[in-house]
Amino acid sequence: MDETHAVRLTGVSKRFADTYAVRDLNLDIEAGLFFSLLGPSGCGKTTSLRMIGGFTDPTEGSVLLAGEDVTALPPNKRNVNTVFQSYALFDHLSIADNVAFGLKRKGVEKAEIRRRVGEMLELVQLDGFAGRKPRTLSGGQRQRVALARALVNRPAVLLLDEPLAALDLKLRRQMQVELKQIQREVGITFVFVTHDQDEALTMSDRICVMNEGRVEQCGTPEDVYEHPASRFVASFMGTSNLMTGTYRGGEVTLDQGPALPVGPRAAIADGTPVSVSLRPEKVWLSDFEPGMSVLRGVIRDTVYSGPTTTYLIELAPGVTLSVLEQNTARARMEDRWSGGETVEFGWRPEHCLVLA
Amino acid sequence: MTQLSPPATTASPAPDRPAARTRTRRGRADRKPRVLVAVTALFFALLYLPIAVVTLFSFNSQKSLTVFSGFSLRWYRAFAHDDVLISSLGTSLRISLVATAGSIVLGVALALGLVRSRTRLGSLAGLIMLVPLITPEIVTGVASMLLFKGLGVTLSTGTVMVSEITFSISYVTVILRSRVAALNPEVEEAAMDLGATRWQAVRLVTLPALLPAVLASAVLIFALVFDDFVLAYFTTGVDPQPLSVRIYSAIRFGVQPTINAVGTLMLAGSIGLIALALFIPRLFGRRGGLDILSGS
Numbered sequence: 001m002d003e004t005h006a007v008r009l010t011g012v013s014k015r016f017a018d019t020y021a022v023r024d025l026n027l028d029i030e031a032g033l034f035f036s037l038l039g040p041s042g043c044g045k046t047t048s049l050r051m052i053g054g055f056t057d058p059t060e061g062s063v064l065l066a067g068e069d070v071t072a073l074p075p076n077k078r079n080v081n082t083v084f085q086s087y088a089l090f091d092h093l094s095i096a097d098n099v100a101f102g103l104k105r106k107g108v109e110k111a112e113i114r115r116r117v118g119e120m121l122e123l124v125q126l127d128g129f130a131g132r133k134p135r136t137l138s139g140g141q142r143q144r145v146a147l148a149r150a151l152v153n154r155p156a157v158l159l160l161d162e163p164l165a166a167l168d169l170k171l172r173r174q175m176q177v178e179l180k181q182i183q184r185e186v187g188i189t190f191v192f193v194t195h196d197q198d199e200a201l202t203m204s205d206r207i208c209v210m211n212e213g214r215v216e217q218c219g220t221p222e223d224v225y226e227h228p229a230s231r232f233v234a235s236f237m238g239t240s241n242l243m244t245g246t247y248r249g250g251e252v253t254l255d256q257g258p259a260l261p262v263g264p265r266a267a268i269a270d271g272t273p274v275s276v277s278l279r280p281e282k283v284w285l286s287d288f289e290p291g292m293s294v295l296r297g298v299i300r301d302t303v304y305s306g307p308t309t310t311y312l313i314e315l316a317p318g319v320t321l322s323v324l325e326q327n328t329a330r331a332r333m334e335d336r337w338s339g340g341e342t343v344e345f346g347w348r349p350e351h352c353l354v355l356a
Numbered sequence: 357m358t359q360l361s362p363p364a365t366t367a368s369p370a371p372d373r374p375a376a377r378t379r380t381r382r383g384r385a386d387r388k389p390r391v392l393v394a395v396t397a398l399f400f401a402l403l404y405l406p407i408a409v410v411t412l413f414s415f416n417s418q419k420s421l422t423v424f425s426g427f428s429l430r431w432y433r434a435f436a437h438d439d440v441l442i443s444s445l446g447t448s449l450r451i452s453l454v455a456t457a458g459s460i461v462l463g464v465a466l467a468l469g470l471v472r473s474r475t476r477l478g479s480l481a482g483l484i485m486l487v488p489l490i491t492p493e494i495v496t497g498v499a500s501m502l503l504f505k506g507l508g509v510t511l512s513t514g515t516v517m518v519s520e521i522t523f524s525i526s527y528v529t530v531i532l533r534s535r536v537a538a539l540n541p542e543v544e545e546a547a548m549d550l551g552a553t554r555w556q557a558v559r560l561v562t563l564p565a566l567l568p569a570v571l572a573s574a575v576l577i578f579a580l581v582f583d584d585f586v587l588a589y590f591t592t593g594v595d596p597q598p599l600s601v602r603i604y605s606a607i608r609f610g611v612q613p614t615i616n617a618v619g620t621l622m623l624a625g626s627i628g629l630i631a632l633a634l635f636i637p638r639l640f641g642r643r644g645g646l647d648i649l650s651g652s
Binding site for chain 2: 053055074075076080081082084085086088089090091092093101102105106149150153
């Protein structure tokens with residue numbers, strides 16, 4: 001038994017009628033990490049979370065918490081707590097009673113409950129709201145109550161089901177930072193479900209990208225972004241120029257277009273059809289370095305968005321590349337390239353990734 | 357009535373005509389719809405005049421039901437000393453209390469079950485549950501009586517209670533079903549997540565959320581059962597009889613002004629209950645008690 005794994009799913013599947021929501025899922029979540037399950041809606045991430053929490057029974061496989069098999073245990077017998085997407089606060093109870101709910105069920109002493117509830121409300125910056133009812137709070141405040149209500153029980157693992165989805169963008173950004181801070185402070189393993197790749201990238205220690213009930217890739221945010229393991233991950237994590245072609249000796253000849261030198265990749269036979277991914281921000285438009293691949297293309301469109309400008313460059317008929325440039329050097333409109341101009345653009349070969 | 361203001365910014369010459377036309381249409385709408393007023397007045401008169409007459413004559417000093425000869429509490433005193441009526445009042449209150457409690461417990465359980473059951477049997481039960489609402493009460497009454505007779509059960513206050521509970525469950529369930537359906541299932545899950553068993557989750561979280569609707573339907577059921585006649589008539593024993601049945605038998609032998617007093621007291625009680633039903637939601641910090649009564 002491996003005690004460093006807070007959560008371990010082995011061969012877990014969930015079937016509803018005749019469709020699999022989750023298929024043969026194997027996950028090892030190390031203790032103390034901020035772990036994100038990321039994927040589009042319907043990818044099985046929430047179902048996976050519910051199976052860890054005990055709200056959904058797996059059709060196959062087992063769920064282990066700290067090495068102990070809990071597959072057959074109901075939610076109230078598991079040392080995990082959940083922050084629900086709807087917050088699911090108890091409207092008839094005060095904020096303090098909401099937070100105290102779990103401790104009361106455990107039979108913790110009254111004085112101890114009062115102390116811990118007070119501490120927790122302070123942690124989520126809601127001291128002074130103890131006597132209020134949930135209905136009188138704003139969305140962000142309710143979110144914090146849900147967090148406090150779960151954390152006060154000091155669970156081994158905290159499950160969060162898209163907790164920020166209902167907040168507006170600005171509040172969401174703020175809560176992302178706060179959640180991460182709180183996680184570091186309490187040191188509890190967070191399992192965070194989200195469909196927002198920005199959110200996953202900024203908050204997580206590990207990200208597990210899911211698609212159609214399966215894991216596509218698990219790794220650090222950098223791993224997953226810089227070295228996507230599949231076409232799906234490359235396109236789901238941020239934007240990517242995805243092109244198809246044929247691999248031949250360190251180059252990929254595009255189906256319609258030139259050959260691109262690509263980064264090293266183990267064991268691909270010459271003549272294999274592959275996808276290549278090149279991130280828009282990895283492409284340079286000037287000041288090329290030695291060793292870069294440089295090509296020429298025609299600018300078809302420019303999209304200015306404040307700090308950056310996106311150029312759409314056609315490198316061969318029908319093949320366009322989106323290129324992102326910081327507006328560091330060019331501040332005025334006339335200094336930027338405009339449509340129809342022919343430009344040179346280049347990239348480091350290792351940034352042009354071959355995806356099977 | 358607000359005045360028509362001319363278009364503020366547009367300088368087009370066109371608005372003159374449409375404005376004039378609007379004014380004539382407005383004029384027609386301004387006229388008082390006399391027919392509607394009359395119909396409404398007639399409606400309220402037919403609805404409330406008989407009740408007003410009963411109330412008025414309950415304070416009559418003489419036995420006459422047509423001539424009011426002076427104010428007195430004579431008939432209230434007569435009622436207070438009428439052991440048979442008083443015992444019937446007690447019986448009716450007992451029946452109402454037991455039927456309310458019984459149908460609330462069963463109705464809430466049924467509402468929870470119907471909303472959460474996803475089986476075909478569940479939806480079938482949901483449909484069958486509606487049948488008592490549309491069955492003529494006299495059919496229910498006669499059927500209940502025949503059932504009790506067939507089973508060899510002696511008709512008594514107990515049989516009235518059983519019939520009234522059976523009849524009232526539908527009302528409770530209809531009112532509560534929409535409330536239960538509107539509950540967020542994650543709230544109960546949250547309670548279990550925080551260490552509650554399934555039953556504790558229902559008791560500590562679900563039932564408190566339903567409490568306003570439960571209390572409002574309890575008031576409604578109490579009022580319905582208390583003045584129910586048909587079902588009580590067919591299922592009651594000889595002694596003691598519910599108040600409604602007793603009043604009916606009394607009227608058959610000539611109307612006593614005492615009955616007016618009883619009627620007025622029942623009216624006052626009903627108004628009190630309705631006021632209570634409207635007030636209950638306020639206790640829970642929600643506006644609009646009537647929407648709770650109608651169950652929406």
